[in-house]
Amino acid sequence: MSELRFTLADVAGVRFAVSPANETVMSMWALSDPVRYAVHLSWIDRARATLRRPEVAVRVRPLVELTLPRRWLPDFLTPAARPGAGMAEQLDQIAATPPDVVVQDLLATLPSRPLSPFGSALLADPRGLLPRLVDAVRIWHDEAIGPDWPRMQALLDADVAHRAAQLAEGGAGRLFEQLHPSLRWLGDRVVSDDPFERDFDLRGRGLALNPGVFTDRRVLWNLLEDSLPAGAYPVRAVGRLWERAPAPPGDPLARVVGAGRAALLHLLETAVTTTDLARLTGMSAGNVSQHLTALHAAGLIARSRAGRHVLYRNTDVGAALLRAARGA
Structure with missing residues (x-):
């Protein structure tokens, strides 16, 4: 505790902030334990194929060795993200880690498992080998995370x-x-x-x-x-990450309000942004906005502002309509 x-x-x-470095590093856990991370199976299949490419495998190896199953992560690999920070800025944070902090963080992982060969080498020469580790994180992000990062x-x-x-x-x-x-x-x-x-x-x-x-x-x-x-x-709502067609085949609601609006109602049981809806449905942001305007005018969804984000969610009327359609 x-x-x-x-x-x-x-x-x-x-x-609060979004950390692309955290996602890049922690994604390695999903590769080694697909049962635990079953929600990401479609991504895991693609990522494993990427890691089997020899030119990727050899360069990513330092990251693989530091993220083996049941091993604690050295803290310097997952720096605190500041609002608006991108991957390049976080890579610079990792690269600027003082050698004594690298050593301290590696030693702190020893209660979980002994160091891997690369971990031991990094412990002995943090200044010389840290650039190889930063390169490994960069390559894995570009190859495995980048294509799905907007989603x-x-x-x-x-x-x-x-x-x-x-x-x-x-x-x-x-x-x-x-x-x-x-x-x-x-x-x-x-x-x-x-x-x-x-x-x-x-x-x-x-x-x-x-x-x-x-x-x-x-x-x-x-x-x-x-x-x-x-x-x-x-x-x-991580289960929604890889969804593309939330409305089931033959959805009766789609026959009443149209397939696009029905798809949005199925996703709006929790508050979601327009950008999120576009990524989840594959529709353009403009098309999503048009549907949301119509649903809002009909009293089926409500909108609220949280900072710079506008969130949409089903009203009680919209939720009742959705339940009725699912029970049909």
């Missing part, structure tokens, strides 16, 4: 908008109590039901929270004394 202790400045400093980012952005609204409406207590079942908010601290046994004082630095496509069972903390504290938590 871990505890994160907050000051008022830390509560005010809670912020992943849409889901992650929608989660950030939802959590930001929770924080604005209900404060830190509501946010952390609903972020994950393993978390409890005790007024001045978060208690996390995990095996890491950390007792960490944020000391006014705030906390970066990153939703994760490949973060599945618990919140993973990145708590260093000399960098921004961060936590990666499982993204909402």
Whole structure:
């Protein structure tokens, strides 16, 4: 069990960001355990084919060795993401890790498993071998994550908008109590039901929270004394990530409102952005907007704003129509 202790400045400093580096690194876990990550099977099949290409395999090998099953990740590989940070900026963060921090983070993983051959070599020569590791992360992102990144980012952005609204409406207590079942908010601290046994004082630095496509069972903390504290938590509605046709064949609702609008109603049982809907359905953003305007005018969906995001969700009338169609 871990505890994160907050000051008022830390509560005010809670912020959300999407981390392409986290997704790139943690995606390796899915390759080694497809049963656990069954929701990503379509991506796993493509990614494994990519990793079998000799020119990719040899360059990605350092990352593979540091993300083997049942091994803790060295914290420097998953730096806290700042809002708007892209993959290039996060790669620069990893590349700028001081050698003593690389050594410290590698040694911290030893309770889980002994170091791999590359891990041992990196421990002995962090300055010389860190560029090879950064190159491995870059290649894996370009080859395996990049082609699907717009779809992943849409889901992650929608989660950030939802959590930001929770924080604005209900404060830190509501946010952390609903972020994950393993978390409890005790007024001045978060208690996390995990095996890491950390007792960490944020000391006014705030906390970066990153939703994760490949973060599945618990919140993973990145708590260093000399960098921004961060936590990666499982993204909402990850089962929708690879959906293309949410409306079932022969959907009776489609015969009434049209296939496109029916598809959107099936997806709007939770709040979703226009961008997310376009990625999930394959429709253009303009086409999605037209359908949303018609559904909103008919009273079937509602819209709300969370920061720079506009979220859409079924109204009670829309939900009742959807239930009736599914029961037909």
